[in-house]
Amino acid sequence: MLKRVEISELRLGMFIQKLEGSWFKHPFWKSKFLLEEMWMLEVLQGSAVEAVIIDTERGLNNVPEREVATAGAAPLPSRGMPLAPLRPTANKFAAARVATAKEFGTARKIAERHSKLVSRVFIEARLGRGISARTVDPLIDDIYASVQRNLYAFNGLLRCREDSEETYRHALATSALMIALARQMNLSVSETRDAGMAGLLMDIGANQETGGPPHPEDVWAGGTTDLETDAHCQHVLAGHALLKAAGDIPDTVLKVCLRHHERLDGSGYPHRLAGNDIDQLSRMAAICDTYDLLVAGKQGCLGLDPAEAIRHMGEHCEGLDPVIMVDFIEMVGIYPIGAFVELRSGRLAMVVDEDPTERALPTVYTFWSKPLDKKVKGEAIVLSQCYGADEIVGIAQLGGLDVPPLGALRESLLSAYARAAGA
Numbered sequence: 001m002l003k004r005v006e007i008s009e010l011r012l013g014m015f016i017q018k019l020e021g022s023w024f025k026h027p028f029w030k031s032k033f034l035l036e037e038m039w040m041l042e043v044l045q046g047s048a049v050e051a052v053i054i055d056t057e058r059g060l061n062n063v064p065e066r067e068v069a070t071a072g073a074a075p076l077p078s079r080g081m082p083l084a085p086l087r088p089t090a091n092k093f094a095a096a097r098v099a100t101a102k103e104f105g106t107a108r109k110i111a112e113r114h115s116k117l118v119s120r121v122f123i124e125a126r127l128g129r130g131i132s133a134r135t136v137d138p139l140i141d142d143i144y145a146s147v148q149r150n151l152y153a154f155n156g157l158l159r160c161r162e163d164s165e166e167t168y169r170h171a172l173a174t175s176a177l178m179i180a181l182a183r184q185m186n187l188s189v190s191e192t193r194d195a196g197m198a199g200l201l202m203d204i205g206a207n208q209e210t211g212g213p214p215h216p217e218d219v220w221a222g223g224t225t226d227l228e229t230d231a232h233c234q235h236v237l238a239g240h241a242l243l244k245a246a247g248d249i250p251d252t253v254l255k256v257c258l259r260h261h262e263r264l265d266g267s268g269y270p271h272r273l274a275g276n277d278i279d280q281l282s283r284m285a286a287i288c289d290t291y292d293l294l295v296a297g298k299q300g301c302l303g304l305d306p307a308e309a310i311r312h313m314g315e316h317c318e319g320l321d322p323v324i325m326v327d328f329i330e331m332v333g334i335y336p337i338g339a340f341v342e343l344r345s346g347r348l349a350m351v352v353d354e355d356p357t358e359r360a361l362p363t364v365y366t367f368w369s370k371p372l373d374k375k376v377k378g379e380a381i382v383l384s385q386c387y388g389a390d391e392i393v394g395i396a397q398l399g400g401l402d403v404p405p406l407g408a409l410r411e412s413l414l415s416a417y418a419r420a421a422g423a
Contacts (some may be wrong), residue, residue, distance in 0.1 A: 001056045007045050010052065012036060015059030019044075020051045030041035034059055100337075100353040100363075101421035104414065107146050111158065111172060112252070114139045118168045118200070125204045125242055133197065140175070140196045152354045155180065156337030159295065159306060159412035163235050170292055175199035177288035177332075178281075183323070184331040185284075191252075195281055198256035201249070202285055205239025205257070236261060240291045244256045247332065252281055260285035263319025283321040287313070287328050290320070302406060306336035306351075307395050327402045333359050338410050340396035346370040348396045348409060352417040358384040360392070365417045367409075368401060375402070 014035045139194045146154045155176040178199035182192040240258040243249045259282035297303030353363035361384035369376045403409050408423035
């Protein structure tokens, strides 16, 4: 039975079915979870959430009867995974780092220097030629070094660059996400390098004949059926065979190529693996691949805003590893670089940097005033240091505004921020 509970009535052991109010007003990346630790209760009671809906069949019930109407409500997931909220602790990468604006320049040079390499690797794969690990080692080294200098810059740059070669951009972005996530999870140097190589090569089998990997939206909406015979399934099998034939690709990378579309609840492909049958790097790849495809969008269609993509993944996370998902959000931030946000002042801005110690308070660069209904001079605002003078109130809606296409807008704002920062 579902029941509305005031925040003051919450007790450990209750199962939170829904948090009332805006998703952005509470510190949890998912609204359904078991309230099992005191710090979770304290953080929730200190948030702007006034009440929650609990499920008394999945947790404790020691409050007065106040059953809520459930007409039209979606049924509870039969295979729901226990989900942990973001821990309110300082990020372990808060130490000194190269400024994001400065690293953007280095990241741009890396992407431009290696774009031909990535293109050649995928073209040779389409021609059936073997891929050697030695071929991509220099690229992995450069991305790894960039992430070591700054956790956010490389992928943030790719998110804000216009690039017509979607397959190659996706490979670079996923590689950077995998390396950054491995670093967030404190994996070894060897495991981190394998993660980066897996992100770069796991879709090597995607081509025009197989149709490439499906978009997450299509799968979640039930658009991909009969996966055993679907053409989408073939790209992982073809890619695995191609990489295995190379002879020097690490076994962990081969597994990721084959398993990054598997899901913990058994709904993935090609072998419908579930739970512990899916290795850690493949679970990481499922999250990184899904996120980048969501923000990149389908061919000819705009992707989701990065902040909206994070929220969207939380709503469809049954097959994704919930523990790794928490690490992923801690890594990219609740409002990733490239997200468009609305401020309390009525200004619209784009996220241009992250604060490792304050995930909900990034640096933003303004470009529009809603009260004035016009463009405004750009200003960088470090929200973690403005002491409440302004704050994010939600994801910005840009429809109907006189602004450039989103790709061009992101690139111009990021460049303007870098220039203003003297990078």
